[in-house]
Amino acid sequence: MRRHGCFVYAVHLLILVNCVVWGDEEPVWRWSCDNGKCVKTRNGANSEATLTLEACKMFCDEYGLLWPRPTGDIDLGNLLSKINVDNIRINSLSRGASDDLTEAAKQRFIKQVSLVAPKGVKLKASGKSVNINLINEQPNLRAFSLDMDESYDLKIGSPAKDQINATVTAKTFFGLRHGLETLSQLFIYNDLTNHMLLVRDVTITDKPVYPYRGILLDTARNYYTLDSIKRTIDAMAAVKLNTFHWHITDSQSFPFVSGRRPNLSKLGVLNPRKVYTKEDISEVVQYGLERGVRVLPEFDAPAHVGEGWQDTNLTVCFKAEPWKYYCVEPPCGQLNPTKEELYEYLEDIYSDMADVFQPDMFHMGGDEVSEKCWNSSEEIQQFMIQNRWGLEKSSFLKLWNYFQKKAQDKAYKAFGKKLPLILWTSTLTDYSYVDDYLDKDEYIIQVWTTGVDPQIKGLLNKGYRLIMSNYDALYFDCGFGAWVGSGNNWCSPYIGWQKVYDNSPAVAAMEYKDQILGGEAALWSEQSDSATLDGRLWPRAAALAERLWAEPEHDWHHAEYRMLHTRERLIRMDIQAESLQPEWCYQNEGYCYN
Missing domain, CATH: 3.30.379.10 (Chitobiase/beta-hexosaminidase domain 2-like)
Structure with missing residues:
Protein backbone atom coordinates (compact mmCIF):
# COMPACT_ATOMS: atom_id res chain seq x y z
CA MET A 1 0.00 0.00 0.00
CA LYS A 207 32.40 39.16 -8.10
CA PRO A 208 35.76 38.10 -6.65
CA VAL A 209 37.84 40.21 -4.28
CA TYR A 210 41.20 39.04 -5.66
CA PRO A 211 42.03 38.56 -9.36
CA TYR A 212 44.58 35.75 -8.80
CA ARG A 213 43.29 32.58 -7.13
CA GLY A 214 45.51 29.62 -7.75
CA ILE A 215 46.90 26.17 -7.18
CA LEU A 216 50.51 25.25 -7.93
CA LEU A 217 51.27 21.69 -8.97
CA ASP A 218 54.85 20.46 -9.23
CA THR A 219 55.01 17.76 -11.93
CA ALA A 220 58.80 17.35 -11.94
CA ARG A 221 59.48 15.60 -8.61
CA ASN A 222 56.76 13.08 -9.45
CA TYR A 223 54.70 12.71 -12.61
CA TYR A 224 50.98 13.40 -12.82
CA THR A 225 48.73 12.01 -15.52
CA LEU A 226 46.78 14.32 -17.80
CA ASP A 227 43.55 12.91 -16.37
CA SER A 228 44.59 13.84 -12.83
CA ILE A 229 45.54 17.36 -13.94
CA LYS A 230 42.23 17.83 -15.73
CA ARG A 231 40.38 16.51 -12.70
CA THR A 232 42.15 19.14 -10.61
CA ILE A 233 41.07 21.87 -13.03
CA ASP A 234 37.48 20.60 -12.85
CA ALA A 235 37.51 20.90 -9.08
CA MET A 236 39.09 24.36 -9.33
CA ALA A 237 36.27 25.48 -11.61
CA ALA A 238 33.70 24.18 -9.14
CA VAL A 239 34.98 26.59 -6.46
CA LYS A 240 35.97 29.42 -8.84
CA LEU A 241 39.75 29.20 -8.56
CA ASN A 242 41.20 30.65 -11.75
CA THR A 243 44.92 29.82 -12.06
CA PHE A 244 46.63 26.45 -12.47
CA HIS A 245 50.33 27.21 -11.90
CA TRP A 246 52.28 24.47 -13.64
CA HIS A 247 55.73 23.96 -12.11
CA ILE A 248 56.66 21.67 -14.95
CA THR A 249 60.44 21.19 -14.60
CA ASP A 250 62.98 20.94 -11.79
CA SER A 251 66.35 19.38 -11.01
CA GLN A 252 64.82 15.89 -10.70
CA SER A 253 63.26 15.75 -14.18
CA PHE A 254 62.53 17.69 -17.36
CA PRO A 255 59.17 16.31 -18.61
CA PHE A 256 58.38 19.35 -20.80
CA VAL A 257 59.00 18.31 -24.41
CA SER A 258 60.79 21.20 -26.07
CA GLY A 259 60.52 21.09 -29.85
CA ARG A 260 63.54 23.36 -30.21
CA ARG A 261 65.66 21.54 -27.61
CA PRO A 262 64.36 17.94 -27.61
CA ASN A 263 67.39 16.48 -25.83
CA LEU A 264 66.34 18.16 -22.58
CA SER A 265 63.36 15.86 -22.19
CA LYS A 266 65.04 12.86 -23.81
CA LEU A 267 67.77 12.97 -21.17
CA GLY A 268 65.73 14.39 -18.34
CA VAL A 269 62.54 12.35 -18.06
CA LEU A 270 61.85 9.79 -15.37
CA ASN A 271 60.36 7.47 -17.98
CA PRO A 272 59.84 7.95 -21.75
CA ARG A 273 56.08 7.83 -21.18
CA LYS A 274 56.17 10.42 -18.41
CA VAL A 275 56.36 13.52 -20.56
CA TYR A 276 54.11 16.43 -21.50
CA THR A 277 54.05 16.96 -25.24
CA LYS A 278 52.83 20.04 -27.07
CA GLU A 279 49.57 18.20 -27.77
CA ASP A 280 49.18 17.24 -24.10
CA ILE A 281 49.71 20.79 -22.89
CA SER A 282 47.42 22.28 -25.54
CA GLU A 283 44.70 19.93 -24.36
CA VAL A 284 45.15 21.05 -20.74
CA VAL A 285 45.28 24.75 -21.70
CA GLN A 286 42.02 24.48 -23.66
CA TYR A 287 40.42 22.44 -20.89
CA GLY A 288 41.32 25.16 -18.42
CA LEU A 289 40.14 28.00 -20.65
CA GLU A 290 36.71 26.41 -20.99
CA ARG A 291 36.50 26.28 -17.18
CA GLY A 292 37.80 29.78 -16.52
CA VAL A 293 41.21 28.51 -15.32
CA ARG A 294 44.40 29.95 -16.83
CA VAL A 295 47.33 27.55 -17.13
CA LEU A 296 50.41 29.48 -16.01
CA PRO A 297 53.79 27.96 -16.93
CA GLU A 298 56.84 28.18 -14.72
CA PHE A 299 60.39 27.52 -15.85
CA ASP A 300 62.33 27.70 -12.61
CA ALA A 301 65.82 29.18 -13.02
CA PRO A 302 68.68 29.70 -12.41
CA ALA A 303 68.49 27.07 -9.63
CA HIS A 304 66.40 23.89 -9.63
CA VAL A 305 67.90 22.53 -12.86
CA GLY A 306 69.87 19.37 -13.50
CA GLU A 307 68.36 16.35 -15.21
CA GLY A 308 68.17 16.92 -18.96
CA TRP A 309 71.07 19.38 -19.06
CA GLN A 310 73.82 16.75 -18.88
CA ASP A 311 75.22 17.26 -22.41
CA THR A 312 75.02 21.05 -22.50
CA ASN A 313 77.92 22.07 -20.26
CA LEU A 314 75.60 24.85 -19.02
CA THR A 315 75.17 23.82 -15.38
CA VAL A 316 77.30 23.73 -12.27
CA CYS A 317 77.28 21.55 -9.13
CA PHE A 318 74.82 19.04 -10.65
CA LYS A 319 74.59 16.07 -8.26
CA ALA A 320 77.27 17.66 -6.10
CA GLU A 321 77.94 16.01 -2.73
CA PRO A 322 77.45 16.52 0.08
CA TRP A 323 74.27 17.96 -1.38
CA LYS A 324 73.29 19.81 1.82
CA TYR A 325 76.25 22.11 1.27
CA TYR A 326 75.14 23.16 -2.22
CA CYS A 327 71.32 23.05 -2.27
CA VAL A 328 68.20 22.31 -0.23
CA GLU A 329 67.42 18.86 -1.67
CA PRO A 330 69.05 16.38 -4.05
CA PRO A 331 70.02 16.57 -6.79
CA CYS A 332 71.68 19.97 -6.77
CA GLY A 333 72.13 21.96 -9.95
CA GLN A 334 72.17 25.56 -11.21
CA LEU A 335 72.58 27.21 -14.58
CA ASN A 336 75.91 28.88 -15.36
CA PRO A 337 75.11 32.54 -16.12
CA THR A 338 78.53 33.14 -17.71
CA LYS A 339 77.72 30.96 -20.73
CA GLU A 340 76.29 32.96 -23.64
CA GLU A 341 74.92 29.76 -25.16
CA LEU A 342 72.68 29.41 -22.10
CA TYR A 343 70.55 32.35 -23.20
CA GLU A 344 69.98 30.76 -26.61
CA TYR A 345 68.64 27.71 -24.76
CA LEU A 346 66.42 29.90 -22.61
CA GLU A 347 64.97 31.72 -25.60
CA ASP A 348 64.13 28.39 -27.23
CA ILE A 349 62.51 27.00 -24.09
CA TYR A 350 60.54 30.20 -23.55
CA SER A 351 59.47 30.18 -27.21
CA ASP A 352 58.22 26.62 -26.93
CA MET A 353 56.25 27.59 -23.84
CA ALA A 354 54.87 30.67 -25.59
CA ASP A 355 53.67 28.54 -28.50
CA VAL A 356 51.73 26.10 -26.37
CA PHE A 357 50.68 27.95 -23.22
CA GLN A 358 49.98 31.38 -24.78
CA PRO A 359 49.96 32.87 -21.25
CA ASP A 360 49.13 36.34 -20.04
CA MET A 361 51.85 35.99 -17.36
CA PHE A 362 55.05 33.97 -17.02
CA HIS A 363 56.67 32.55 -13.89
CA MET A 364 60.46 32.62 -13.94
CA GLY A 365 60.99 30.79 -10.63
CA GLY A 366 64.08 32.25 -8.99
CA ASP A 367 63.98 30.46 -5.64
CA GLU A 368 66.71 28.89 -3.54
CA VAL A 369 69.72 30.05 -5.53
CA SER A 370 72.93 29.00 -3.78
CA GLU A 371 76.03 31.15 -3.95
CA LYS A 372 78.02 28.14 -2.70
CA CYS A 373 77.01 26.24 -5.83
CA TRP A 374 78.14 29.05 -8.13
CA ASN A 375 81.29 29.61 -6.10
CA SER A 376 82.30 25.98 -6.65
CA SER A 377 82.99 26.78 -10.32
CA GLU A 378 86.38 28.22 -11.25
CA GLU A 379 84.89 29.56 -14.48
CA ILE A 380 82.28 31.54 -12.55
CA GLN A 381 84.89 32.74 -10.06
CA GLN A 382 87.04 34.10 -12.90
CA PHE A 383 84.00 35.83 -14.44
CA MET A 384 83.21 37.47 -11.10
CA ILE A 385 86.77 38.67 -10.62
CA GLN A 386 87.00 40.02 -14.17
CA ASN A 387 83.86 42.05 -13.53
CA ARG A 388 85.33 43.29 -10.20
CA TRP A 389 82.36 41.89 -8.29
CA GLY A 390 84.41 39.94 -5.77
CA LEU A 391 83.50 36.55 -4.35
CA GLU A 392 81.64 37.55 -1.20
CA LYS A 393 78.16 36.15 -0.61
CA SER A 394 76.53 39.47 -1.50
CA SER A 395 78.57 39.68 -4.72
CA PHE A 396 76.67 36.77 -6.20
CA LEU A 397 73.52 38.92 -6.29
CA LYS A 398 75.24 40.81 -9.10
CA LEU A 399 75.75 37.57 -11.00
CA TRP A 400 72.14 36.61 -10.36
CA ASN A 401 70.96 40.02 -11.58
CA TYR A 402 73.14 39.59 -14.67
CA PHE A 403 71.35 36.32 -15.38
CA GLN A 404 67.89 37.70 -14.62
CA LYS A 405 68.22 40.72 -16.92
CA LYS A 406 69.36 38.58 -19.86
CA ALA A 407 66.70 35.92 -19.18
CA GLN A 408 64.05 38.65 -18.94
CA ASP A 409 65.01 40.01 -22.37
CA LYS A 410 64.77 36.51 -23.85
CA ALA A 411 61.36 35.99 -22.26
CA TYR A 412 60.00 39.23 -23.72
CA LYS A 413 61.37 38.28 -27.13
CA ALA A 414 59.93 34.77 -26.99
CA PHE A 415 56.47 35.87 -25.84
CA GLY A 416 56.41 38.82 -28.21
CA LYS A 417 55.41 41.30 -25.52
CA LYS A 418 56.29 42.61 -22.07
CA LEU A 419 53.99 40.34 -20.13
CA PRO A 420 54.03 40.36 -16.29
CA LEU A 421 56.84 38.24 -14.83
CA ILE A 422 56.66 36.42 -11.49
CA LEU A 423 59.50 35.50 -9.14
CA TRP A 424 59.55 33.72 -5.79
CA THR A 425 60.76 35.61 -2.74
CA SER A 426 64.50 35.14 -2.35
CA THR A 427 67.65 37.06 -1.50
CA LEU A 428 67.26 38.91 -4.82
CA THR A 429 63.83 40.19 -3.77
CA ASP A 430 64.91 41.41 -0.33
CA TYR A 431 63.08 44.69 0.19
CA SER A 432 66.22 46.49 1.35
CA TYR A 433 67.65 46.43 -2.19
CA VAL A 434 65.09 44.80 -4.51
CA ASP A 435 64.49 47.98 -6.49
CA ASP A 436 68.18 47.94 -7.48
CA TYR A 437 67.44 44.77 -9.45
CA LEU A 438 63.73 44.35 -10.25
CA ASP A 439 61.29 46.88 -11.69
CA LYS A 440 58.05 46.84 -9.70
CA ASP A 441 56.09 47.50 -12.89
CA GLU A 442 57.55 44.40 -14.53
CA TYR A 443 57.75 41.89 -11.69
CA ILE A 444 55.22 40.32 -9.35
CA ILE A 445 56.67 38.69 -6.23
CA GLN A 446 55.22 35.43 -4.95
CA VAL A 447 55.72 35.10 -1.20
CA TRP A 448 56.47 31.58 0.04
CA THR A 449 57.87 32.44 3.47
CA THR A 450 55.63 32.88 6.53
CA GLY A 451 52.59 35.11 6.57
CA VAL A 452 54.26 37.41 9.12
CA ASP A 453 57.56 37.77 7.27
CA PRO A 454 58.74 41.43 7.48
CA GLN A 455 59.56 41.11 3.77
CA ILE A 456 55.84 41.34 3.00
CA LYS A 457 55.40 44.82 4.39
CA GLY A 458 58.79 45.89 3.07
CA LEU A 459 57.96 44.84 -0.49
CA LEU A 460 54.50 46.39 -0.31
CA ASN A 461 55.98 49.62 0.95
CA LYS A 462 58.27 49.64 -2.09
CA GLY A 463 55.22 49.32 -4.36
CA TYR A 464 55.55 45.67 -5.44
CA ARG A 465 52.53 43.52 -6.20
CA LEU A 466 52.40 40.22 -4.31
CA ILE A 467 50.86 36.77 -4.56
CA MET A 468 50.61 35.04 -1.19
CA SER A 469 51.73 31.41 -0.87
CA ASN A 470 53.05 31.55 2.68
CA TYR A 471 54.13 28.02 3.54
CA ASP A 472 52.74 28.12 7.08
CA ALA A 473 49.19 28.08 5.67
CA LEU A 474 49.35 27.25 1.95
CA TYR A 475 51.93 24.48 1.45
CA PHE A 476 49.79 21.38 1.14
CA ASP A 477 52.72 18.94 1.18
CA CYS A 478 53.41 19.73 4.85
CA GLY A 479 52.80 17.32 7.70
CA PHE A 480 53.99 14.02 6.25
CA GLY A 481 57.00 11.83 6.93
CA ALA A 482 60.45 13.04 5.91
CA TRP A 483 61.72 11.78 2.56
CA VAL A 484 65.35 12.45 3.40
CA GLY A 485 66.26 11.18 6.85
CA SER A 486 63.64 10.38 9.47
CA GLY A 487 60.88 12.19 11.33
CA ASN A 488 58.49 14.61 9.60
CA ASN A 489 59.08 16.77 6.57
CA TRP A 490 60.51 20.28 6.95
CA CYS A 491 57.29 22.28 7.03
CA SER A 492 55.26 20.09 9.40
CA PRO A 493 52.70 20.02 10.91
CA TYR A 494 49.80 19.24 8.59
CA ILE A 495 47.75 22.30 7.70
CA GLY A 496 44.00 21.88 8.21
CA TRP A 497 41.34 23.59 6.14
CA GLN A 498 40.55 25.92 9.04
CA LYS A 499 44.00 27.50 8.93
CA VAL A 500 43.79 27.78 5.16
CA TYR A 501 40.43 29.53 5.44
CA ASP A 502 41.63 32.00 8.06
CA ASN A 503 44.79 32.90 6.13
CA SER A 504 43.73 36.37 5.00
CA PRO A 505 45.85 38.27 2.47
CA ALA A 506 44.14 41.46 3.63
CA VAL A 507 45.58 41.02 7.12
CA ALA A 508 49.08 40.56 5.72
CA ALA A 509 48.66 43.55 3.40
CA MET A 510 47.30 46.03 5.93
CA GLU A 511 47.02 49.41 4.21
CA TYR A 512 48.49 48.03 0.94
CA LYS A 513 45.56 45.75 0.16
CA ASP A 514 45.31 46.76 -3.50
CA GLN A 515 48.84 45.45 -4.13
CA ILE A 516 47.89 41.91 -3.11
CA LEU A 517 46.79 40.15 -6.29
CA GLY A 518 45.61 37.06 -4.42
CA GLY A 519 47.02 33.77 -3.26
CA GLU A 520 47.94 30.25 -4.22
CA ALA A 521 48.11 26.88 -2.55
CA ALA A 522 51.24 24.93 -3.47
CA LEU A 523 51.59 21.17 -3.76
CA TRP A 524 55.26 20.33 -4.04
CA SER A 525 55.47 16.74 -5.13
CA GLU A 526 58.39 15.04 -3.43
CA GLN A 527 55.77 12.89 -1.65
CA SER A 528 52.77 13.11 -3.94
CA ASP A 529 51.72 11.85 -7.36
CA SER A 530 48.52 11.10 -9.29
CA ALA A 531 47.39 8.56 -6.69
CA THR A 532 47.45 11.04 -3.80
CA LEU A 533 46.66 14.28 -5.64
CA ASP A 534 42.97 14.66 -4.82
CA GLY A 535 43.37 14.10 -1.10
CA ARG A 536 46.33 16.47 -0.81
CA LEU A 537 44.44 19.32 -2.47
CA TRP A 538 40.81 18.82 -1.57
CA PRO A 539 38.82 20.04 0.20
CA ARG A 540 41.52 22.34 1.61
CA ALA A 541 41.87 24.20 -1.70
CA ALA A 542 38.15 24.99 -1.49
CA ALA A 543 38.82 26.81 1.78
CA LEU A 544 41.38 28.94 -0.04
CA ALA A 545 38.87 29.53 -2.84
CA GLU A 546 36.32 31.17 -0.53
CA ARG A 547 38.97 33.24 1.23
CA LEU A 548 40.24 34.63 -2.07
CA TRP A 549 36.85 35.04 -3.72
CA ALA A 550 35.07 36.70 -0.81
CA GLU A 551 37.69 37.70 1.80
CA PRO A 552 35.01 37.01 4.46
CA GLU A 553 35.10 39.02 7.66
CA HIS A 554 34.30 35.93 9.74
CA ASP A 555 36.50 32.94 10.54
CA TRP A 556 36.10 29.29 9.57
CA HIS A 557 33.44 28.52 12.19
CA HIS A 558 30.80 30.34 10.17
CA ALA A 559 31.68 28.36 7.04
CA GLU A 560 31.90 24.88 8.54
CA TYR A 561 28.45 23.58 7.55
CA ARG A 562 28.85 24.75 3.96
CA MET A 563 32.37 23.34 3.82
CA LEU A 564 31.10 19.88 4.76
CA HIS A 565 28.60 20.07 1.92
CA THR A 566 31.28 21.31 -0.50
CA ARG A 567 33.32 18.24 0.29
CA GLU A 568 30.27 16.08 -0.51
CA ARG A 569 29.83 17.93 -3.80
CA LEU A 570 33.47 17.24 -4.73
CA ILE A 571 32.98 13.54 -3.99
CA ARG A 572 30.03 13.50 -6.38
CA MET A 573 32.42 14.86 -9.02
CA ASP A 574 34.70 11.85 -8.41
CA ILE A 575 37.24 14.07 -6.65
CA GLN A 576 38.61 11.89 -3.87
CA ALA A 577 38.62 14.66 -1.30
CA GLU A 578 39.74 13.90 2.25
CA SER A 579 37.00 13.41 4.82
CA LEU A 580 36.73 16.22 7.36
CA GLN A 581 34.34 14.81 9.96
CA PRO A 582 32.13 11.78 10.56
CA GLU A 583 28.99 11.90 8.42
CA TRP A 584 27.06 12.08 11.69
CA CYS A 585 28.38 15.66 12.05
CA TYR A 586 27.03 16.53 8.60
CA GLN A 587 23.59 15.33 9.70
CA ASN A 588 23.74 16.81 13.20
CA GLU A 589 24.90 20.38 12.80
CA GLY A 590 26.40 22.02 15.85
CA TYR A 591 27.27 18.91 17.84
CA CYS A 592 30.79 18.67 16.45
CA TYR A 593 31.30 22.41 16.70
CA ASN A 594 34.11 23.75 18.85
Missing part, protein backbone atom coordinates in the same frame (compact mmCIF):
# COMPACT_ATOMS: atom_id res chain seq x y z
CA ARG A 2 1.30 3.49 -0.86
CA ARG A 3 0.12 6.72 0.63
CA HIS A 4 -0.05 9.95 -1.34
CA GLY A 5 0.06 13.35 0.22
CA CYS A 6 1.02 16.99 -0.03
CA PHE A 7 2.85 18.82 2.71
CA VAL A 8 4.20 22.22 3.56
CA TYR A 9 7.87 22.99 4.38
CA ALA A 10 8.37 25.82 6.87
CA VAL A 11 11.85 27.30 6.94
CA HIS A 12 12.41 30.71 8.58
CA LEU A 13 9.51 32.74 7.17
CA LEU A 14 9.15 30.85 3.93
CA ILE A 15 6.62 28.27 2.83
CA LEU A 16 7.69 25.39 0.61
CA VAL A 17 4.91 23.39 -0.98
CA ASN A 18 5.50 19.98 -2.44
CA CYS A 19 3.79 16.66 -3.02
CA VAL A 20 5.38 13.34 -2.22
CA VAL A 21 4.67 9.64 -2.61
CA TRP A 22 5.61 7.70 0.52
CA GLY A 23 6.47 4.07 0.75
CA ASP A 24 4.88 1.85 3.39
CA GLU A 25 6.05 4.16 6.17
CA GLU A 26 6.75 7.83 6.57
CA PRO A 27 10.41 8.85 7.05
CA VAL A 28 11.67 8.44 10.60
CA TRP A 29 13.68 11.67 10.59
CA ARG A 30 13.20 15.22 9.46
CA TRP A 31 15.26 18.39 9.69
CA SER A 32 14.21 21.85 10.78
CA CYS A 33 16.15 25.09 10.92
CA ASP A 34 16.85 26.35 14.43
CA ASN A 35 19.07 29.37 14.98
CA GLY A 36 21.18 28.74 11.89
CA LYS A 37 21.48 24.98 12.38
CA CYS A 38 19.61 22.12 10.76
CA VAL A 39 18.28 20.07 13.67
CA LYS A 40 17.47 16.39 13.23
CA THR A 41 14.24 15.32 14.95
CA ARG A 42 11.85 12.38 14.94
CA ASN A 43 8.95 12.64 12.57
CA GLY A 44 5.55 12.79 14.24
CA ALA A 45 2.95 10.20 13.39
CA ASN A 46 0.78 12.80 11.74
CA SER A 47 3.50 15.11 10.55
CA GLU A 48 2.49 17.46 7.77
CA ALA A 49 6.01 18.61 6.97
CA THR A 50 9.13 16.61 6.30
CA LEU A 51 12.15 18.66 5.22
CA THR A 52 15.09 16.86 3.64
CA LEU A 53 18.56 17.61 4.97
CA GLU A 54 19.80 19.45 1.89
CA ALA A 55 16.59 21.49 1.62
CA CYS A 56 17.07 22.54 5.22
CA LYS A 57 20.72 23.43 4.62
CA MET A 58 19.81 25.49 1.55
CA PHE A 59 17.64 27.85 3.58
CA CYS A 60 19.16 27.70 7.05
CA ASP A 61 22.30 29.67 6.17
CA GLU A 62 22.50 33.12 4.66
CA TYR A 63 24.54 31.67 1.81
CA GLY A 64 22.65 28.39 1.49
CA LEU A 65 24.88 25.69 0.06
CA LEU A 66 26.88 28.07 -2.13
CA TRP A 67 30.67 27.92 -2.21
CA PRO A 68 32.39 30.30 -2.43
CA ARG A 69 29.89 32.64 -0.83
CA PRO A 70 28.78 35.56 -3.02
CA THR A 71 30.21 38.98 -2.27
CA GLY A 72 27.28 41.17 -3.30
CA ASP A 73 23.54 41.15 -2.73
CA ILE A 74 22.04 37.71 -2.22
CA ASP A 75 18.42 36.63 -1.85
CA LEU A 76 17.80 32.89 -1.98
CA GLY A 77 14.09 33.32 -2.45
CA ASN A 78 11.33 31.46 -0.67
CA LEU A 79 10.47 28.46 -2.81
CA LEU A 80 11.81 25.13 -4.01
CA SER A 81 10.22 23.81 -7.18
CA LYS A 82 10.29 20.36 -8.70
CA ILE A 83 12.00 20.47 -12.07
CA ASN A 84 12.35 18.11 -14.98
CA VAL A 85 16.08 17.70 -15.66
CA ASP A 86 15.28 16.44 -19.15
CA ASN A 87 13.73 19.78 -19.97
CA ILE A 88 16.51 22.32 -19.32
CA ARG A 89 17.11 24.79 -22.16
CA ILE A 90 20.12 27.13 -22.26
CA ASN A 91 19.99 30.08 -24.62
CA SER A 92 22.92 32.36 -25.53
CA LEU A 93 21.50 35.81 -26.17
CA SER A 94 24.81 37.32 -27.31
CA ARG A 95 27.17 35.88 -29.89
CA GLY A 96 30.88 36.37 -30.48
CA ALA A 97 34.37 34.90 -30.42
CA SER A 98 33.76 33.17 -27.08
CA ASP A 99 30.82 31.10 -28.39
CA ASP A 100 32.81 27.85 -28.30
CA LEU A 101 33.73 28.47 -24.66
CA THR A 102 30.13 29.23 -23.78
CA GLU A 103 29.03 25.99 -25.44
CA ALA A 104 31.58 24.06 -23.37
CA ALA A 105 30.33 25.82 -20.21
CA LYS A 106 26.75 24.79 -21.06
CA GLN A 107 27.79 21.14 -21.35
CA ARG A 108 29.65 21.33 -18.05
CA PHE A 109 26.60 22.89 -16.38
CA ILE A 110 24.35 20.03 -17.49
CA LYS A 111 26.88 17.54 -16.13
CA GLN A 112 27.17 19.39 -12.81
CA VAL A 113 23.38 19.35 -12.40
CA SER A 114 23.27 15.63 -13.16
CA LEU A 115 25.77 14.98 -10.35
CA VAL A 116 23.40 16.43 -7.76
CA ALA A 117 21.44 13.17 -7.72
CA PRO A 118 23.17 9.95 -6.55
CA LYS A 119 24.66 7.74 -9.25
CA GLY A 120 22.23 5.20 -10.63
CA VAL A 121 19.12 7.10 -9.55
CA LYS A 122 16.52 7.65 -12.25
CA LEU A 123 14.85 10.93 -11.45
CA LYS A 124 11.14 11.41 -11.94
CA ALA A 125 10.50 13.20 -15.19
CA SER A 126 7.68 15.35 -13.84
CA GLY A 127 8.26 18.94 -12.84
CA LYS A 128 8.78 22.34 -14.35
CA SER A 129 10.97 23.09 -17.32
CA VAL A 130 13.94 25.39 -16.82
CA ASN A 131 14.79 28.12 -19.32
CA ILE A 132 18.26 29.65 -18.84
CA ASN A 133 19.24 32.83 -20.67
CA LEU A 134 22.91 33.80 -20.92
CA ILE A 135 23.87 37.41 -21.56
CA ASN A 136 27.56 38.12 -22.19
CA GLU A 137 28.15 41.84 -22.63
CA GLN A 138 31.60 41.31 -24.20
CA PRO A 139 31.21 38.06 -26.17
CA ASN A 140 34.37 38.66 -28.22
CA LEU A 141 36.64 38.68 -25.16
CA ARG A 142 38.20 35.28 -24.42
CA ALA A 143 41.66 36.05 -23.03
CA PHE A 144 42.86 35.95 -19.43
CA SER A 145 44.31 39.02 -17.75
CA LEU A 146 44.76 40.32 -14.23
CA ASP A 147 42.09 42.94 -14.83
CA MET A 148 39.50 40.71 -16.51
CA ASP A 149 35.96 41.11 -15.21
CA GLU A 150 34.67 37.95 -13.50
CA SER A 151 31.48 39.45 -12.10
CA TYR A 152 27.98 38.13 -12.80
CA ASP A 153 24.34 38.64 -11.87
CA LEU A 154 21.95 35.71 -11.44
CA LYS A 155 18.18 35.92 -11.31
CA ILE A 156 15.71 33.03 -11.02
CA GLY A 157 11.97 33.46 -11.28
CA SER A 158 8.83 31.63 -12.36
CA PRO A 159 6.89 33.54 -15.01
CA ALA A 160 4.64 30.61 -15.85
CA LYS A 161 3.03 27.75 -13.97
CA ASP A 162 5.11 25.10 -15.71
CA GLN A 163 8.39 26.98 -16.24
CA ILE A 164 11.25 28.55 -14.29
CA ASN A 165 13.39 31.23 -15.89
CA ALA A 166 17.01 31.85 -14.92
CA THR A 167 19.16 34.66 -16.34
CA VAL A 168 22.91 34.97 -16.00
CA THR A 169 24.34 38.34 -17.02
CA ALA A 170 28.09 38.99 -17.13
CA LYS A 171 30.66 41.31 -18.65
CA THR A 172 32.78 38.41 -19.99
CA PHE A 173 32.71 34.67 -20.60
CA PHE A 174 34.56 34.18 -17.30
CA GLY A 175 31.80 35.84 -15.30
CA LEU A 176 29.17 33.99 -17.30
CA ARG A 177 30.83 30.69 -16.47
CA HIS A 178 30.94 31.55 -12.77
CA GLY A 179 27.25 32.39 -12.85
CA LEU A 180 26.43 28.99 -14.32
CA GLU A 181 28.56 27.35 -11.62
CA THR A 182 26.55 29.13 -8.95
CA LEU A 183 23.27 28.20 -10.63
CA SER A 184 24.27 24.52 -10.62
CA GLN A 185 24.69 24.72 -6.84
CA LEU A 186 21.06 25.81 -6.41
CA PHE A 187 19.78 22.41 -7.52
CA ILE A 188 19.18 19.85 -4.78
CA TYR A 189 17.99 16.26 -4.79
CA ASN A 190 14.89 15.31 -2.81
CA ASP A 191 15.58 11.76 -1.67
CA LEU A 192 12.02 11.44 -0.30
CA THR A 193 10.32 12.05 -3.63
CA ASN A 194 13.10 11.25 -6.11
CA HIS A 195 12.75 14.68 -7.68
CA MET A 196 15.26 17.35 -8.55
CA LEU A 197 14.45 20.68 -6.93
CA LEU A 198 15.57 24.20 -7.83
CA VAL A 199 15.57 27.26 -5.59
CA ARG A 200 13.25 29.94 -6.94
CA ASP A 201 13.00 33.72 -6.70
CA VAL A 202 16.76 34.13 -6.42
CA THR A 203 18.82 37.28 -6.89
CA ILE A 204 22.63 37.18 -6.63
CA THR A 205 25.23 39.82 -7.48
CA ASP A 206 28.75 38.50 -7.25
